[in-house]
Amino acid sequence: MLDTGLVLYSAAFGLILIGIAGIVLSAHLVRIIFGVALLEAGANLLLLLATWREGASAPIIVAGRVPEFMADPVPQALVLTAIVIGVGILALALSLALRVQRAYGTLDMHEVRQRMEQEIADQAGIDMPASSHAPAAVQAARQEGSA
Amino acid sequence: MEWLVLVIVVVMLSSAVAVLLLKDFLAALAAFSVVSLGLSVLFVILRAPDVAMTEAAIGAGLSSLLFALALRRLGLWRNRGQ
Amino acid sequence: MRRLSSALFLLGLGLLIAAIFKGMEFGTVAPIAGQLINSAAAEQVGAANFVTSVVLGYRGFDTLLELTILFTAATAGGLVLGKRAPNAKRDPDAGFILQAGADLLFPLLVVVGVYIILHGHLTPGGGFQGGVILASAFFIPMLARPGTPMSHTAVSTIEGLAGACFIFIGLLAMFDGEAFLTPLMDKGELGALLSAGSLPLLYLAVGLKVGSELAGLLAHLSESEAVD
């Protein structure tokens, strides 16, 4: 009466949607990185569910006994690679977040973007018009010419 | 067996939502490792022991360690995520 | 305004996924490669764990690229975090419990890690999982005593050599006319420790590389100067 496949697929798509919501809606960089990690976890689960069937047994021969109906080993190898890719990129993202926080003193992506645009403009020597909706804090920061 | 899967999935999805909503980053990190653990148990149920070990060792273990180190260095422990 | 547009985007995406969801039927399509491998892996590659025969034998190229991604992430992380200022403030030494625990845990973790790497082709687990355990084994003493830094030269040498061994084993096959990354040496009988030809060697190289790389990454992250 309760279809496990339906529950598992909704879990995979649910994780993907929550991950995308995390990336799109949150402003703090660490929370966006959480969102990216959740999105990748959801995609991995979906990849493993692709050819899953009830009642299959693990594709490992134990003590010479070959199970008669084995699960598909290919997506297991793919998800193994995808998980390790995810942790590699996570480590790089956190190192970059560390350097951004040390350079700009904040991890709020709107402010980081504002400061970055300002720095690119100063470096290129064009005077960027103080955009009207820039929050007061950024205006003050620009006056004392910090960072 | 189906009820076990349903419980794990509900716990996993709710802690995934909690990761994004919790103000304090340490709590969010705890919720994230719950998601990884739930995922690892699901992989065992899906007859993928290799992937379950990888997800447990790397997803729950190493990623949480990386996040904890980064949060420690970002100074987001003391002021409970302003 | 931005939140509204993102919320709308999410709603649209949710509807699209729901539409796909309805159209999907689960578990009816036969995995072509999967069934062929399940029937042929025992004698073609000779590893008891078919996932290992896929990770190192049939799709060994993916695993090589996987190692390169970790190597690139470690190199880029080193590039981003840069050299440590010599006078940077270090964390104080950890309490007695962690120090005693670290000394006790270190040998156990190394043994478990090496066991999992060496039995990769027989039981679940392998180079990646064993490598992560080795990385944490080498990282815990650094948590206990931040004063004693890990020597990065040793880590990067092991990393480079292990990666080069993996590719060298792959290139060996090309010297006698086979394709790149063909499993070598005799397969031995299924389930024995010394079976599946060059696969255990490949997983040993993977384990050492992943272990040293992740230990280096963790060391880089924890060594950047302590905030507050």
Place this chain on the structure above:
Amino acid sequence: MNQLALLVALPLITAFLLPVINRVSTFAARWTGPLVLVITSAIGISFWPQLGDSAVAIELGGFRPPLGITLYADKMALLFALATSIGTLLLWPSRGEDKLRQSTLALILAGSGSGLALSGDLFNIYVFYELVAVVSYGLIAARSTAGSFAATVRYLIVSSFGAALALTGIALVYQATGTLNLAQLSQLAPTHLNNLQGLAAFVLMLIGFGVKAELFPVNTWVPEVYATAPTRISGLLAGVVSKLALLIIVRLLVLIFHQPEALTVMLVLGILGVVTGELAAWRARDFNRMIAFSSIGQLGIMFIAFSIPGEAGVFAGLAVALHHLVVKPAMFLLAERWQGSLANLAGAARTSPLGAALFILLALSLIGVPPLPGFWAKLLVMINLVAQENSLYMLGAWVIMGGAALEANYLFRVASSFYHRTDEQTPPAAHRPGDLATASLLGAGLVASAFLIMPLADEIEGVASQAADKNHYVQTVNPEQLP
């Protein structure tokens, strides 16, 4: 013919060993990289005549497809693999303080770029794409200014978001067909992928792989990254790596996804890309961002060209892609010294006359002035667009014409400022001989191809017809079927 795998294996093993070689002698570490790239380019060029009559499929690990992974080398794939190796060789990152790590990353970029062009397995393409992405994060952040870290983080988020979408698309394809080998997928596609799930998988992979091909919705990272990254790396990313991502999308279209809606989605996104790219370039006020936005516009034209069904589309798109492959790195090499605002470029002709002349030559070719190859490429696209007799394709033609007009406006605004007589301002610095030499080499290549345009066109037509021939692909690989 197994030696083609060396195009990927040699740069990777050298990259792994570079830190060890560096401990032995820094001189060796500096010159091993370029030497290895010369070897791989030589291997690639030696294979070119062999591919004349039929493509080559290499079964890695000696396993029959779809069990193992196959590398598929036809002329188009080898052309882009060679472009990556030679491009990385020409644009070798020589500045910056951490040279060892930059050379390691550049070697990995060369190896993974040629692998991405040659790969014939869907998940293998995803892993190569992720590897190229991680390498580009490292190379962009090599400038280690605050702006470059912020730009790299934002690029990392957009690219990881895209890669996860591409992985979801691959999961949907694997769920529908049960295989990952491109040849087997093209056999199963008409029956299994001809529904909403197939179209959704294509759109997810288009957006996922489109991040690096600067596709419209996911190219917000382009201006920031090309303004803050080292200019040689920007040239490499804009010139070579974006074409590799485009090559994958073309492979997917030619081999697997034949629904007309797939082409329409790509056409619409291409048109939006051209409109936003050219308008933003027209409004840009500094050199780097101007050429960054113009590269979005050019890639939009390529998306429009490749969305034309059949072999004509592949031919037109390939012509524009190869032209852009030569022009954009040269433009970025000129940007090495002209990074700042367009205002203080006035009077640049006095300090570096060759640089100014090169800029004008490249601008003329970009706009599409007759003798130069840019004109022939755009003409080809326009003819094929008009031949479709479809209102959307006509709109594409009008948008390309409008884009060309905008390009003429902002490129000549800059070119004319070179010869203004301004005394009070300090004229921009002259170019370094190294950059000028490479840029003029590319310029000379452009002029040479203008003269021998006819044989070149036939060669590209041959490449395009071989690439667009689906049955040839399936026969060369001939995957095993279930018993």
